[in-house]
Amino acid sequence: xxxxxxxxxxxxxxxxxxxxxxxxxxxxxxxxxxxxxxxxxxxxxxxxxxxxxxxxxxxxxxxxxxxxxxxxxxxxxxxx
Numbered sequence: 001x002x003x004x005x006x007x008x009x010x011x012x013x014x015x016x017x018x019x020x021x022x023x024x025x026x027x028x029x030x031x032x033x034x035x036x037x038x039x040x041x042x043x044x045x046x047x048x049x050x051x052x053x054x055x056x057x058x059x060x061x062x063x064x065x066x067x068x069x070x071x072x073x074x075x076x077x078x079x080x
Contacts, residue, residue: 006045007045007046008045008046008047008048009040009045009046009047009048010047010048010049010050011047011048011049011050012049012050012051013027013049013051013053013058013061014027014051014052014053017029017033017049017061017065018061029061029064029065033065034064034065037065037066037067038066041066046067046068046069047065047066047067047068047069048067048068048069048070048071049061049062049065049067049069049070049071050070050071050075051070051071051072051074052073052074053072053073054072054073055072055077055079058070058072068080
């Protein structure tokens with residue numbers, strides 16, 4: 001079995017962390033995804049979210065995931 005200790009986990013929101021829905025505004029985080037991000041935090045592994053979304057559309061998801069870094073608008077705005 002391969003063992004490694006990541007120093008950072010980077011993920012996208014749409015199509016990765018969020019479940020698809022018919023309407024863009026209806027996409028959501030599963031409880032499993034939120035729990036996984038909490039386990040990362042408990043292990044001291046920071047989570048970074050990279051998204052094309054603007055701050056207003058992504059902020060609540062970033063908060064729920066307890067992400068330490070977020071790049072919004074395809075990297076035009078970086079918040080840490």
